């Protein structure tokens with residue numbers, strides 16, 4: 001196959017080379033066009049035929065399906081003939097057509113008519129370029145907007161993970177009625193299909209060859225946990241599935257749990273932090289060990 005391809009290229013140096021399947025860039029035939037860089041045309045490879053557009057080329061497939069064959073391709077992804085979107089755009093905004101010649105046209109009149117047409121064409125091209133610039137600017141703006149949005153989501157996700165950990169770092173041994181309500185609300189709104197898996201993954205930890213089902217892992221954990229850790233287990237069980245950013249119009253059960261279990265410390269408490277000596281006597285669960293947190297974005 002390689003020999004055949006080399007012979008073809010030697011015999012017809014005008015051929016462009018294309019690859020019809022993806023492979024790693026360092027393995028690609030030097031200079032070969034990749035799938036997104038050409039459009040296969042449904043016309044036979046005939047160098048003598050009138051090409052449908054100025055970007056029409058004969059191409060040799062050097063890798064992928066039908067390797068070794070030649071076909072006809074258009075090598076301009078934005079071709080006004082072959083890219084349907086581009087073609088539609090031009091159909092909607094066609095270039096000016098030169099005025100027809102008058103029956104008795106002098107040379108001067110013909111030159112005048114041509115000059116007028118040239119002028120209109122120049123205006124049309126300038127307008128097209130302006131629109132192209134506008135399109136590019138719009139694409140760039142959308143790309144930037146997307147990146148900003150992604151960065152914002154990453155930040156929100158990190159903040160939610162931090163809130164989740166803060167809640168679980170300090171779980172009381174028993175719930176108050178209002179905490180129990182928050183817990184139950186989070187519980188009934190869990191996605192029942194996969195919530196156990198992520199929680200089980202936490203308890204299995206690094207153990208890679210664990211053959212137990214998530215339910216088995218969680219049941220085993222319940223049997224083994226000391227009494228005062230059961231509320232922490234319960235909270236992890238219901239909150240793990242709520243750490244993702246909630247969809248629009250969905251309730252944020254993590255935020256509710258944060259308010260009920262780990263409200264952020266008052267902002268102005270910089271000068272006088274509560275002394276641990278006072279807290280110690282109350283209960284270990286009342287300790288305020290968490291550092292001041294930034295407000296969590298919704």
Ligand SMILES: [Zn+2]
Pocket residue numbers: 052053054055056074075076079080081082083
């Ligand atoms: Zn074309």
